[in-house]
Amino acid sequence: MSKSLIISLISIVIGVITIAVGLYVLSVTPAPAPAPGAADPFVVMPQVKTPQASEDNSVPSAPAERGSETWCEQMMNKPDDSWGDADARLFAKNCVYE
16 A cells, blocks of 8 residues: 555544544534523514403404404414415404514
8 A cells, every 4th residue: 555545544534533523522512591581583473463451352253344453363263274365465464563
């Protein structure tokens, strides 16, 4: 074997060992705990308008005016698969804000 081949093989072995040790250290190092009350900076959650508190917390069964706060509350309680495209767009426009 030539001298340069041996040096190349030793370099490759050292590189593989370095990568293995690095991966091991990453796998056993615990993730830092988030600060209390800190939000995840990578997740943007839309805020939904909440209706004002009233004495009666039940949702009225009569259909409300589309786009009103009562309608938004009714839509939040309605199953998602029964929403129409127009309802979803109107809900996003009137009931969700960032």
